[in-house]
Amino acid sequence: MNDFNAARDIPILLGAFFVLTAAIGLIRFPDLYSRLHASSKLITLGSAGIFIGVGLEFAQTEALTRLAAVLLFQFLTTPLSAYLIAQAAYLRGLEPLLEGPDEWNALGKAALLDEHLEERGGG
């Protein structure tokens, strides 16, 4: 621990902690849609922390531009893939475990899927 560097190590450790809690949430949460909460939110900040720590470690332009690209890309794509997975699973009939209302299901799943496929230009 003699080369402890707070500015670099605290983001890395916090990020690693969030990544691990995301994995624990993935194991423990009851259904796909709840697990998506764990995976999308925690992985975004977790990987951001680690990339910031790695950037402070290198502190060179070549490394910083690449890390900035990866970071930006993570922030753009993680919510999109969560959205795509939730939508595909729901429209293909994976029942969510709910303790509240399901306000999307007013028309029934089959009608929703038909509507979606029609919008995309035929199944």
Add this chain to the structure above:
Amino acid sequence: MIINLALGIVTLSVLLVTVRVLRGPSWGDRIMAFDFLSVNLVVLIALIAVKTKLIVMLDAALVLSLLGFLSTVALTRYLLLGRVMK
């Protein structure tokens, strides 16, 4: 060293997510776990770049994050529409 500790933690999370990939139970869960796994590997490669002091590793991380997102999009499209492209 902190980097080793972080590598250990991220590796543990990779193992936990692999359990989720194997157990499923639905295809949606597997796709989500694969997506998560690819981000985990990107993080792992970034940490290995610090450990080996090789900046080239970060290029690999960039490419892997692109590939992970593309494969998630392709898999969800296949699940939803039954095909990937027109």
Add this chain to the structure above:
Amino acid sequence: MRGVSLNILLAIVWTLFVGEFSLRELAIGMLLGFAILSIFPLSLGTGGYVRRTLAFVRFAFFFARELTVANIQVALWALRPHPPLHPMIIAYPLRLRGDNGQTVLAATITLMPGSVAMGFNPERSVLYAHVIGAENPRAARASLKKVEDALLPLYGQDATTTPLENTA
């Protein structure tokens, strides 16, 4: 567009003044240029650009704070024995118009505490979201409204716009 190009031009002029072309000097030049543009919005015609940039900065701070809150919340739920999830799927009538803004809204609420976007209706006037940790749909819609309020000025709409559809 005019605002952005003027700002970049001023940043380049600043690096010429300093005589050193580097990322740091360019960033300082951008900041100084932005100060000039916000002091003389009428004569330079950059009022819209300044307003939009300020709205963006405010949104970035809001986003960072909410993302941190969301992460701590979900991390605690993942670690405690019986997390109070109360999952439900709510319909949120949108006030935001246009594909860009709605996509950004969907991506943002996925990273906000307790909500994941799941889909739109075909008319794109209602957003469906999976919500955990809220007692009732009303509370969940209120937290989504907060995010939408922060996004509306970015897309040039004022906060008094009313949704097309009313889901009670």
